[in-house]
Each structure stands twice: as C-alpha cells, then as structure tokens.
Amino acid sequence: MSNLLEQEIDQRFVQQLPADHLRVNTSRQVLEACYSFVEPKIPSNPKLLHVSHRFLEELKLEIGDESEFLKTVSGAIPFRNAEPYAMCYGGHQFGNWAGQLGDGRAINIAELNIGAQNWKFQLKGAGPTPYSRGSDGLAVLRSSIREYLCSEAMHHLGVPTTRALSLVTTGDAVPRDVLYNGNVQNEPGAIVCRVSPSFVRFGSFQIFSARGDHDNLKKFTDYVIREHFAEMGAPSKEMYLKFFAEVSRRTKEMIIHWQRVGFVHGVMNTDNMSILGLTIDYGPYGWLENYDPSWTPNTTDSQHRRYRFGNQASVALWNLTQLANALYPLIDEAPPLEKILDQFKEEYTVESLDMMRSKIGLELSANLDAELIDQLKELLEHTEVDMTLFFRKLRRFETPESFLDAIRASSYLKKEEFDKFSDSWVSWLNEYAERLAIEKRSKEERGKAMNLVNPKYVLRNYMAQLAIDAAEKEDDSVIDELYSLLTHPYDEQLEFEKWFALRPDWALNKVGCSMLSCSS
Ligand code: AMP
Ligand code: MG
Helix, strand or coil, rough: EHHHHHEEEEEEHHHHHHHHCCCHHHHCCCCCCEEEEEECCCCCCCEEEECCCCHHHCCHHHHHHHEEEEEEECCCCCCCCCCCCEEECCCECCCCEEEECHHHHHHEEEEEEEECEEEEEECCCCCCCCCCCCCCCCCEEHHHHHHHHHHHHHHCCCEEECCEEEEEEEEEEEEEECCCCCCEEEEEEEEEEEEEEECCCCHHHHHHCCCCCHHHHHHHHHHHHHHHHHHHCCCHHHHHHHHHHHHHHHHHHHHHHHHHHHHHHCCCHHHHHHCCCECCCCCCCCCECCCCCCCEEEHHHHHCCCCHHHHHHHHHHCCCCHHHHHHHHHHHHHHHHHHHHHHHHHHHHHHHHHHHHCCCCCCCCCCCCCHHHHHHHHHHCCEEEHHHHHHHHHCCCCCCCHHHHHHCEEEEHHHHHHHHHHHHHHHHHHHHHHHHHHCCCCCHHHHHHHHCCCCHHHHHHHEEEEHHHHHHHCHHHHHHHHHHHHHHCCCHHHHHHHHHHCCCHHHHEEEECCEECCCC
C-alpha cells in the first residue's frame, strides 16, 4: 500500500484556470479569477481525532507517518510543493442573490492523482481567505464532527457525496453564538479534510454570469466539461446543453436518494449545490424521525421552511433554473434549457414513485400505486411514525392486525392518540396486502431487496449530538462507534441494536438534536 502523502500532485484546477493576481489575504471582491492562493492558519496544538480508514482502503492508500499526516491535514505544513488556494463563487441564499461568497473557510491543499481520478483535498476551518467576508474562516468541533460522520455515512448509504478523510482539533478556541442571541462562547476549533473530484458549485458559474464576465464563464464551463464530463466531447453550444441536462439528471438522482433515506440538507443555497450532483456542505442538516414533510432542522429557516424535507425537489429545480440562467449567455436560447427543466419535473415524478415502490417492496408497477403511497405518507405523518423504523420493519409484514403493533411501537404518539388511526392503518395494510398479492417475488426475495433500500441505521440527530457531547469531554469513543456502525447501514449489526430505536424524549427539543443554526 502506498502513502497518501506521496501521491502525484496534479493541480489541474489551478493550472487551467485564472488566478487572483493579488496575494494579500484580506476579505475583498475577487474579479476575473476562479481562485486565490492563500495559506492555512497554523494551528496551535493539532490532534488527530479520527481518520476514515474505509475511504483510505477504497483509495488503496495508507496515511504513512502519523505526525506528518496530522501536520498536513491540520494545515501546519503544506502538502509538498502544492500551492494552497480558495475558490471564488457566488450564490443565491434563501432565494436571494448574495453576490460573491467563495471558500470563506475552506482551503484546497492539494489535487492528487489517485488511480484514474484527480481528487481535490480541502481543509474546512483552516483560517480566513479573501472570501471570508470578515469572518474567522474557522470551524468548531460540533459542526466538524457532524460533517465528518455524515459525509461518510451518506457514502455508505449509497448517496452521492463529498468524502471526509480526517477530523482534527486545532487546540484553538473559536468564539460562536450558537443561537444568535448574543451569548458568545468559546468552542474547540476543528478541521475536516474533505475530498472530492470537484468542489465546483452552481454558484461558481453564477458569479461570472452575474458580473457579465462571459469570457471567464466560458473558460470555466469549458474546463468543467473537459475535466468532469469529457465523454461529451469538445465544448460547443450543443455540449453546454448536454452538460446542463447531465447536471440536472445527477441533481435529480441525488434528491431521490435524500428522500429515500430521510435526509434534509437544510441549506440548499445555490452555493451548496455541487456540479457533480454530490451532497456537499453539511451544515444544519438533519434526518427525518417522525415522518413530517414540513420538517427542517435549520432554525434559521424555521419561518418559511424553504428547505423542508418535502420541498427539496422543488428547490433543486429552482436552483437548476438559476444555473440555467447563468449558462444562458453561452447558449443564447431559452427553450432547450426550459425543456431540460421540464424533464426534471416529469422524471422526478416517475422516479420518485419508483423509489417509494422499492421502499415498500413493490417490483411491478400498478395503476393505483401512487394513491397507495400517498395514503401511506399521510398516515405516517398523522401518526408520527418513525420513517427509518417503519420502512425497515415493513418487510416482516404478515397480517394487518399483527403488523399494527409494530407500527404503534414505531410511533411518537401516545397509545390513545395512535389508536384513533388504527382503523385507517388496518385498511391501508389490507390494501397493501392485496397489492402484494400481484407481486411475483417470494416474501424472502422481497425482504432482501427492501433491506437494500431501507437503511437500518442513519445518523439520527441525537446520535451526532451524543458523539459531540462525548468528544467535547475528550472521549472519542462515540465517534468511533458511530463511524463503524454507519459504514454498514444496511446490515443488521445486532450488537448496535440500541441505535435502531425511537429518538429518546430528551432529544426532542435539545439544541443540536432538532434545532440547529447555521452557526458552525
Ligand atoms: P454555508 O452556507 O455554511 O455553506 O456558508 C456560506 C458562505 O459563508 C460560504 O462562502 C462560506 O465559506 C462562508 N462562511 C461560513 N462560515 C464562515 C466562517 N466562519 N468564516 C468565513 N467564512 C464563512
Ligand atoms: Mg457552503
């Protein structure tokens, strides 16, 4: 096995795209450039908390000397002769154009060729950059643990995502006002080393378009197509449309996965939408417990709930529309772009129904499936049933009466409240039984297939918080346990059965469990 730190450096983003000509590290507008060279802040006392060994195994690499590795992924020393840089991008935040955003607290330390892939290695929380807009460029331990565990958990759930290689604490205190109520506290600083073939976002295109810089818009789009969509051939108007169609397709797939596993991103701003259709920027995300399409974990969005579970596909489409607007100067024709957006809507409707069919074990499609599934969603919502528990248990369904107990045991309602819906549940289960009767697969085969789409374990909001509470007391054991649990989310793992349970009552209104802000 070879050493990660010895892999071939190939700064493809840097070499092919224009750099900021200024080298000063002050917050400012950066024009006609895709990135700025910037050095990470030297941490005062870095410690390695966790390394994603599974990811390293996938790359067929090892970390080599641990102290050298720690220095590299904490920003204490540079990655050999690779010059670190922060990327320029803009974005719509909560529906409003916010202008230049950029890597305010992320610094790319190296682009490495590993196997056939060029991977970008990025430190999140390594100090200010020209894009920090006056903020510190740092990240706290709680948000870093959340990003670290969730990116790896998502990967093992089969959801496209950026990866996390390592989690370190910096030894530096970071002041934060968690609830934005004037109560500033010092928190431990931390850095996640994130890894992805690309960290380009919708906002990376928008910034050039918004500034009327069509030369750089073209240069940048051509680079992205050449590097990441090479199978499409040389850039041309036709290729730009193909490219947009492919981004739209990947975004749709990602959202269907989110809906399948009950993931709510929480901040689907256009600067947090990856051009590769990867889940990116884990902030105030959360997992659906009681099935509630109107739920969002993000308290900053609690009024309008723009980024609620049930709205993620619509927001993705809205974001794609902004990307289409940004690409328009290269295409100069609206109808073909509109056609691709319409296609997103049509395909999403069909494919999300297929996804829901797979969750309830239907292989064939029948006329009334959409109604059956809508009724199920309503019942789950009204009876506050835990999404993960319900779908995972459903494969054991035998008779309506016996399965009703399993549903009751997965509900957050009091028994008396739940029982008001018993008849509705029994009637739904009867219809479900009739529908199952036309399926060809045996119960056993069906159960096996259901276990591949219905995870047993997800990173419930309170689980991440338990890992954080322990780590803040210098106990990394919960991070270890959850990391290991979540690398096999579809396996039974009976030794971890305690995590296959309803959210405990104490977690209902606890900060970090159900209420999260953007403060990180
Ligand atoms: P987010 O919604 O967390 O992805 O962040 C939106 C923008 O704010 C991005 O440009 C981030 O780089 C920037 N940002 C967030 N937190 C900080 C921070 N502590 N220091 C500097 N920039 C930040
Ligand atoms: Mg972001």
